[in-house]
Amino acid sequence: MLKDYEMQKSQITDFLKKAAFIADNSTCGYKIGCVGVVKDIGQKISPFAKKDPQFRRKDGFIYLKTWNETLKGEIFCQTCDKNNKRICIREVENLKGKDIQKVCSIHAEANLIAKCAKYGIQTPEMTIFLTNSPCYICAKSIIQAGIKKIYYISKHTDTSGIEILCKNSIPCEVTNF
DSSP states (O other): OOBTTBOOHHHHHHHHHHHHHHGGGOSSSSOOEEEEEEEOOOOOOOHHHHHOTTEEEETTEEEEEEEOBOOTTOOSSOOBOTTSOBOOHHHHTTOOTTSOOOOSSBOHHHHHHHHHHHHTOOOTTOEEEEEEOOOHHHHHHHHHHTOOEEEEEEOOSOTHHHHHHHHTTOOEEEOOO
């Protein structure tokens, strides 16, 4: 399957499709999906992971799927319009990627890194597949986590995340299917 992180186009496409499919699980209006894939070197994994339906250990690899997720107690984006749709604080205040963000969710990439920490999944050498390129804040977390490669379907409105990833020698590849 994955050999030294050189993947066939069909494998990349399959993981990106999975990211797109799970993006619908997002409880935020910004539907972003993420799939992390890392070689299974026999690391001890927390029992919490085994209870997570988005965790898989198969064919010598560990797979974890995440998305933008609103957490309990969130204070932003809790007001609803007349159709009972949540009003997004970022849209109301016209906030973009470079702005200090008030978000009603943990971003898919940060969610992935946090769950890896919780479950004991090693992130160095991980490849991630995203529906959107990372924002600047998530890009910094990706760098510190040691993630080695990123594939994504479309660019974030702010490309500073891609820029800092490239400056830190983390390949980012836009891939359409």
